[in-house]
Amino acid sequence: MFSQFFGSYLLRKEVITSEQLAEAISKVSETHIKLGTLAIHSGYMVASEVDEVCYLQSREDKRFGEIAIERGYLTEDQVKELLKIQTPYYLLLGQCLVDMGAITNTDLQDCTIGYESENELIDIDLSNESTDKIRQLIERFFVIAEIxxxxxxxxxxxxxxxxxxxxxxxxxxxxxxxxxxxxxxxxxxxxxxxxxxxxxxxxxxxxxxxxxxxxxxxxxxxxxxxxxxxxxxxxxxxxxxxxxxxxxxxxxxxxxxxxxxxxxxxxxxxxxxxxxxxxxxxxxxxxxxxxxxxxx
Amino acid sequence: MGSTKKILICDDSIMARKQLKDSISQCDIDVEFIEGNNGQDAVDLYKANQPDMVFLDIVMPIKDGATAAREIREFDNNAIVVMASSIGTQQQLKNAIEAGAKDFIQKPLDFAQVKKIIKAHLGGE
The missing domain is CATH 3.40.1550.10 (CheC-like)
Structure with a gap:
């Protein structure tokens, strides 16, 4: 359930507007996760390195993974590992906001780290959601709303x-x-x-x-x-x-x-x-x- | 295939009635459906038509499913009453059984479950 609350976290942090969130949600089903987003999320690359590889991609006809390996940012094994990850919804939503130009890769990196640490999340696929953590998340949701x-x-x-x-x-x-x-x-x-x-x-x-x-x-x-x-x-x-x-x-x-x-x-x-x-x-x-x- | 069976379905949701009818129609029996949308309808339509089987929602306007089931059983002690509801607290199940329900089906409906209930009470495949 943590995925569903990421959008409201971004709104609360005033990183995006509600219009941008609504637009991203409507586009998320057509969005494909990029290797760079997964690399940031896994901690293998930082946002500036991903930006650099994206820039180089616009000048060279090569895949993101190839350039990242050439530059020494990723190993072949890491690329293979990233390609196997089942993308959580909130990363896709974040990717969509980056594609729209609403946030940068650096914003996404900071926000996912902030969101995960606020909710003490460890697993990328969020499969180990505990009832206690979900209850805490919902309670926090109300506290923020002063309800x-x-x-x-x-x-x-x-x-x-x-x-x-x-x-x-x-x-x-x-x-x-x-x-x-x-x-x-x-x-x-x-x-x-x-x-x-x-x-x-x-x-x-x-x-x-x-x-x-x-x-x-x-x-x-x-x-x-x-x-x-x-x-x-x-x-x-x-x-x-x-x-x-x-x-x-x-x-x-x-x-x-x-x-x-x-x-x-x-x-x-x-x-x-x-x-x-x-x-x-x-x-x-x-x-x-x-x-x-x-x-x- | 036997003779045509009359099945009374009472639920205040037209969608819930449609889903139940669709599921029953896939069972291998000839059926004539009678529909009502509250507990009082259930009692009146039962008395007027004397169907082979009746499906009752628990939460309905005017008269709830358990009360309707009790009145139907008072009229016909052999009535086959099945409660169909998303609500299944132990207390409500107890009330339904005390009211004379012979079976209980959980919503959202599962076709295999509907088929099993139809087969158990009316035959067919």
Whole structure:
């Protein structure tokens, strides 16, 4: 899950703008990782050496690896090793931002080191994600937004991110959540959980984004904003909140009541202080999750 | 292949009903589907049609799945009621079984699971 938060880290460090991030996310699927980016990330080369090899590449008709070996920056074995690495999403996103000219290789080098040390990441493929580290990451995400964190809200968010990865795709970036008094709706589905923990959750997105979201969720190509698309968004919410209710029962023996999902009819929502908005950028558009979670 | 079976599907999501219908249609049985979108529909449609099998969502408007299952079993003690839901807490499973559900199917639906349930209760391949 660390990959998804790299974009919001770059925004927080004011290295890029949200427009640049959205553009990079929409281009990331077409981006191929470059050997230079992997070499920086593996610590075999520094950004200035990669820049030098890229410059030489523009003058000589040779591959990056060949020049890097000639200059003594990489060995043949290192090149072979780098070519086998499964690229994590956040490096691809970083590469995309470099290709766009939004950041330099040096920025990327500094930011990946900063991001990895902030989250104590060691493995390049991030396969050893521990639950504790993910919880810390989510907690930090709320602290930065100056939103109070409770054990249940961290659980709720962790499940949400996992469900997005599992059912919609891992190619998203959550932006820092923020409180909001008024919210103009697009297509908005709402659902309540009542009991010892009370949660009102909403998912909102424009119709064209809903078509793409539903297509991914159901694994069918929807073309119009029809009843099936609308029901699919409700189903996602119901599935996510249903799993939360199950987890609360299994982990804490807390039995909660889940209300059926409903379509929000208000054009502009008046929100309580406890509500925060979490924008999530996918290549096909941005969805907004509105959550108000209160322990009774 | 036997005679046409009547299957009642009650779920407030048109998408969930479609997915279940698509899966059942791939099983080797002749089926006539009856659909409802809340728990009260489930009870009324069961009484009116007396289907061979009924799939109920747990969380539904007007009347929840467990209450509908109980009322259906009161009307017909042999009713084959299957709860279909993403929600499967031990308590809810217990409620569903106490209400008379004969089986439980987890959403998102898995075709193999649907096929197994259809075969167990209605036959077919």
């Amino acid at each position: 109070p964190v409770s054990e249940y809200s961290v659980m709720y968010m962790e499940l949400l991110f996992n469900n997005l990865i599992r059912f919609i795709g891992d190619d998203f970036t959550p932006l820092t959540p923020f409180p909001c008094a008024e919210y103009p709706t697009n297509y908005c589905v709402t659902q309540e959980i009542n009991g010892e923990v009370n949660c009102k959750s909403r998912i909102d997105m424009p119709r064209d984004v809903a078509i793409e979201f539903a297509s991914r969720f159901i694994n069918e190509d929807f073309e119009t904003f029809d009843d099936y698309v609308q029901a699919s968004i409700e189903d996602f919410m119901n599935l996510h909140n249903g799993l939360f209710v199950v987890n609360m029962s299994n982990s804490f023996s807390i039995e909660l009541n889940l209300q059926p999902p409903a379509i929000e009819t208000e054009d502009v929502l008046q929100l309580s202080e406890a509500t925060f908005i979490l924008p999530i950028i996918y290549p096909f558009g941005t969805i907004h999750i509105l959550i108000s979670l209160v322990d009774a």
